[in-house]
Structure formats: structure tokens, C-alpha cells
Amino acid sequence: MDLGIKGRKAIVCASSRGLGKACATALAKEGVDVVINGLDTKRLEATAAEIRAATGVKVIAVAADITTEEGRSKLLAACPDADILVNNNAGPPPGNFLDWDHAQWLAALEANMLAATLMIRGVLPGMCERKFGRIVNILSAMTKSPRSPDLGLSTAARTALIGVSKAVSREVMVNNVTLNNMLPERIDTDRQKFMAERMVKSQGITFEQARQQIADSLPAKRFGTPEEFGATCAFICSVHAGFMTGQNIQLDGGSYEGLI
Structure with a gap:
């Protein structure tokens, strides 16, 4: 299937490895020029070279901390007319609810809710003006089924991002801009x-x-494999997914037991 996004431009946050890299690679295979991001410059450049060699698309590597205003500005400046934004960031380490203080809650919100929200804010006007935009948030299956108390910081912050994205998605879909969430487990x-x-x-x-x-x-x-995850992300970003927005797509090997 031709996903219809060849020649588009994407920003993929936290993409020097793992799920972010899988999404950046899948988009690049569809002919999308990608801006990848990470903190480890050596690993980031290696990933950029790997994607270029495998796909032939333009790959820009931006070493930046997306939890900071400076880092987000660097990413947006590298691709001011992004058609696709994939939000991703590492979650806080597991812990105990009674041990988490005010500072740790704020850090979790900065990393796993506000960073993505402000990236969305940065790309949204241009997407609406150009009448095409695909925003995908890589979150966690725990946001729909929070059965692990030790992941409470991550779950709470990521669930807040779902709320923001759902509200925004209803307003911008008229401009062919969609916001959807991927909820992985055991990739x-x-x-x-x-x-x-x-x-x-x-x-x-x-x-x-x-x-x-x-x-x-x-x-x-x-x-699950990173390739399966990346391929799903690429489809969500395609022209064929323009009637789907505000959704939570689970990639969890069937672990979720609910109906909705």
C-alpha cells in the first residue's frame, strides 16, 4: 500500500533508539524526510547514518533535550514546516507512590506531558494552514489499564497528555490534522x-x-517487534488515516482485557 506521504517532513522525538527509532525508520522507508532527536550525539549520528543508508531520504539529527524550551526550539527550527510530529520521551523510573515528592511529580509532567504538549503547540498552526498534519504520541498501555502502581508517575503524566490531545483533536480535524496515541506494551x-x-x-x-x-x-x-510498532505509526501518519483522530491504539499482544 502506498501511504501517500512520500516527500513529507517529520519530527520524531527521542528517536536515536527504541520505539522512536522504529517510527523514524518506518516513515523514512515511505519517503518521508525525518528530523531525529536524542541526547547521546554519537548514537544519534549513528542512527541518522543508518536510516540514510537504508532509505536515501534526508535525515537531520538534532541533539536536544525536549524537556527544555531551548531543546524544543532547536527541533522546531530544524523542521519549521513539519507535516508529521511523533512525540516520544523516556518515562521516569519505577518507584513507590509514598516516595515521590513534589519535584518528582513536576519532572514527570515536564517530560511526559508538557514537552509533547508544547511540541504540538509549535507545529499545529502550520499544519492547519497547509491542511495536512499527523501527530502521534507514543505513550503506554498503562494509561488505559494502570495496573502497575510503581509506574504511577509515568501513567499520570501520559494520561494527562491523552486528555490534551483529545480536546485539541476535535478542533483541528476540519483542517485534515489528526492527533492519535499509540499505547505500547512489551515491545x-x-x-x-x-x-x-x-x-x-x-x-x-x-x-x-x-x-x-x-x-x-x-x-x-x-x-512485539519495533518493526511492527513503526509500521503502525507510519499508517497512522498516512493519507489513509485522515478520518481517525483522538484515538488510543493499543499494541500490547492482546494483554488488555476490556472492551473499550
Whole structure:
């Protein structure tokens, strides 16, 4: 299927590795020029070179902290006429509700709600004027099914972003601008390796046993792949998804048990 976005321009936040990289790569394969972002300059440049070699599109690497005004300004300046924005950022580490103080709550909101909200604010006027825009927020399955108290900081901040995006989506869809959220769980990235390593320490099992235990907890009995995730993102950004907005798309191996 031709997604109809060849020649478009995208900003993909936190994309030197993991889910962000998967989305940037998938968009580049569709002929989209991409601005990628990260904090580790060496890794960022390596990712940019890898995507260029694989796809032949224009790739701009911007080392910037999107939780800061300066970082967001650098990204927006690198692509002032973005057609696509993929918001992504690392979440706060797991912890205990009683240990989280005021500063930690504010940091979570800055990283996982306000950074994305202000990036949306930066690209939205141009998208509306040009009558095309696709905004995708990479969030978490926990926003729809918050069953892990130790992820409370992340869940609360990301759920707030869903609320903002839903409200904005209704206003701008008339301009062919959509805002949708991707809710991953158990996609095979460094995050899942980290979670398995925690289980190794807490349960005294091997790394392979921890990985298998995680996979067996899903109806799919396997991890999702970054390629599956990126391909879904690319479709949401396509011309074919213009009638879908304000939605939460789960990529979770069937783990969610609800109906809506």
C-alpha cells in the first residue's frame, strides 16, 4: 500500500533508539524526510547514518533535550514546516507512590506531558494552514489499564497528555490534522531488557527465564517487534488515516482485557 506521504517532513522525538527509532525508520522507508532527536550525539549520528543508508531520504539529527524550551526550539527550527510530529520521551523510573515528592511529580509532567504538549503547540498552526498534519504520541498501555502502581508517575503524566490531545483533536480535524496515541506494551526494546533485569534481581531467576515469564504473560506469547510498532505509526501518519483522530491504539499482544 502506498501511504501517500512520500516527500513529507517529520519530527520524531527521542528517536536515536527504541520505539522512536522504529517510527523514524518506518516513515523514512515511505519517503518521508525525518528530523531525529536524542541526547547521546554519537548514537544519534549513528542512527541518522543508518536510516540514510537504508532509505536515501534526508535525515537531520538534532541533539536536544525536549524537556527544555531551548531543546524544543532547536527541533522546531530544524523542521519549521513539519507535516508529521511523533512525540516520544523516556518515562521516569519505577518507584513507590509514598516516595515521590513534589519535584518528582513536576519532572514527570515536564517530560511526559508538557514537552509533547508544547511540541504540538509549535507545529499545529502550520499544519492547519497547509491542511495536512499527523501527530502521534507514543505513550503506554498503562494509561488505559494502570495496573502497575510503581509506574504511577509515568501513567499520570501520559494520561494527562491523552486528555490534551483529545480536546485539541476535535478542533483541528476540519483542517485534515489528526492527533492519535499509540499505547505500547512489551515491545522488544531496551525498556523490556531493563524490566527483565529487575525481575532477575527481585526473583533470583535467569535473564532468559525473566524474558520468558514476561512473554508468557501475554496472549501472543511473544514480544512485539519495533518493526511492527513503526509500521503502525507510519499508517497512522498516512493519507489513509485522515478520518481517525483522538484515538488510543493499543499494541500490547492482546494483554488488555476490556472492551473499550
